[in-house]
Each structure stands twice: as structure tokens, then as C-alpha cells.
Amino acid sequence: MGTKLNFSSAYHPQTDDQTEVVNRSLGNLLRSLAGNKPKQWDLALSQAEFAYNRSKNRTTQLSPSEIVYGQNPSGVLDLAPIPRIGRLSIKADEMIDYLRGVHDQVKKAIEDSNVKYKAQSDSHRRKVTFEVGDLVWVVLTRDRFPVGEYNKLRERKIGPCEILQKINDNAYRLRLPSHLKTSDVFNVKHLTPCFVDADKDNLNSRASSFLPGETDAGQ
Structure with missing residues (x-):
């Protein structure tokens, strides 16, 4: 993906924004699933993980499972005894080409989204730098x-x-x-x-x- 590692300073983890967004989304899911038993949130963790991996991302328009495995995991309706229309067995070579195309599409979507958010953030940011001895x-x-x-x-x-x-x-x-x-x-x-x-x-x-x-x- 062409990522670059940026070390965050102490007490300032916002450098890792991707993890921050995932944690916030999982927190909202767990809050809804735990209901009036917030101390038992760990019992709903598997449900939250499954729901998050099947949900479409706003930037990529694909779910994490689709990006990694090429398809969503089977849900309740997929396990019902009804004809599974649209589910075809893809050969290994075709699967590789398909996943490469998906990854190229995701990379382009993320880059475009980053450019948009950066331009919006930079319009409100004032850059200040210091030198040793200041x-x-x-x-x-x-x-x-x-x-x-x-x-x-x-x-x-x-x-x-x-x-x-x-x-x-x-x-x-x-x-x-x-x-x-x-x-x-x-x-x-x-x-x-x-x-x-x-x-x-x-x-x-x-x-x-x-x-x-x-x-x-x-x-």
C-alpha cells in the first residue's frame, strides 16, 4: 500500500488515525450490542468483529472481508436452504487477478480520500516549527x-x-x-x-x- 511509519510523540497517539477510527467504530458497535450490560462487552466482541468485517467502508466502498478474501463471510441468509444465486467458484488464477484489481481500486480510493482530507485539514492549520536552542x-x-x-x-x-x-x-x-x-x-x-x-x-x-x-x- 506504500505506507510510511510515523512515530507519534508521548501522549499523542493521533498519528495512527486508522487505528483510532477502527477503535471508535468497534466501540460504537459494542455499546449498541452490550445494551444495559456494559461490563459484559467482551461477550459481544465476536459479533462486533463479524459485523465490522462485513460492513462497507465509506472510502473504499468495500468491506474488510472483501478486500482481504474477495468476498464476505456467510451470514444467516447464506446458510439458509435456498439457491445461492451469484456465488460462483472462482479459479485460483482468476481469484488472484480479481484481488489485485480490488487492491488497486482500494489504494486509489484511499489516496484520493487522503488528498481530500489533507486539503481540508491544512486549510485550518498553521504550521509552526522550532529549532534546537529555542x-x-x-x-x-x-x-x-x-x-x-x-x-x-x-x-x-x-x-x-x-x-x-x-x-x-x-x-x-x-x-x-x-x-x-x-x-x-x-x-x-x-x-x-x-x-x-x-x-x-x-x-x-x-x-x-x-x-x-x-x-x-x-x-
Whole structure:
């Protein structure tokens, strides 16, 4: 399929969008099948898998089973004692040619869909890049705090922090304060440029750089 492996940064699994979509679809199916017994969702997992593999994808207009095996698995009606019209035995060579044609069709559909979604997403995206040595303000999300330490009123933007390594345009490794016990790799959407006023030697941001226990009362 010509895929390329992109490593996601810590706490930012959205790079693997295909898995995210499948998990969301399976979650919706399980929610419907489990009904008023959500803790027994594992009993409906086989039904959800079967239904998902038989359902047509919006992009490819084919089901996962059709793409992999060339046909959908037999359902309830297929097992009924009625004439199976339209089900023909395909020779191996014909089956190979058919699957190759299906895969070419699916690849083209996915590429066209990706181009459309990328153009739509890029129209609302502002690209920001940093270099090693730049100072940035860092936004700490809830999952960055240890269990029991998160508070809605606690400072969430810290800095300035120095960029130590540029992993790619979306992920950067930072020099964090020693009291922070979290991964030092951040997604670019959680970083804000920090500029130093050379005349006043001040930082032009409202973000706080206080250490734990400090307040602005003493200052």
C-alpha cells in the first residue's frame, strides 16, 4: 500500500488515525450490542468483529472481508436452504487477478480520500516549527500530572523551556524543570514560542515559570 511509519510523540497517539477510527467504530458497535450490560462487552466482541468485517467502508466502498478474501463471510441468509444465486467458484488464477484489481481500486480510493482530507485539514492549520536552542512555553495536559495531583486551578503553562532535540516537525524533546516527572517529548500543538525582550530582559508571555510552592506574592 506504500505506507510510511510515523512515530507519534508521548501522549499523542493521533498519528495512527486508522487505528483510532477502527477503535471508535468497534466501540460504537459494542455499546449498541452490550445494551444495559456494559461490563459484559467482551461477550459481544465476536459479533462486533463479524459485523465490522462485513460492513462497507465509506472510502473504499468495500468491506474488510472483501478486500482481504474477495468476498464476505456467510451470514444467516447464506446458510439458509435456498439457491445461492451469484456465488460462483472462482479459479485460483482468476481469484488472484480479481484481488489485485480490488487492491488497486482500494489504494486509489484511499489516496484520493487522503488528498481530500489533507486539503481540508491544512486549510485550518498553521504550521509552526522550532529549532534546537529555542525557548518555548509548554502546556501541560491533564495526563501529564501524577495521579491525584491534577487541579483545574493549577498552572498548566510552564517555561521557558529549551528545545534539546527536534524529532520531527510535530515532536520536540525539551529540557524540563527537575520537579516535573513526565516525558520530555511534546507535540508541537502544546508549545508556544517564547521571545525575550533584549532591552528589558523580560519574557513576553503571561505564563508562569514559578517552581512548586512559589507564588507571585513575594515578587
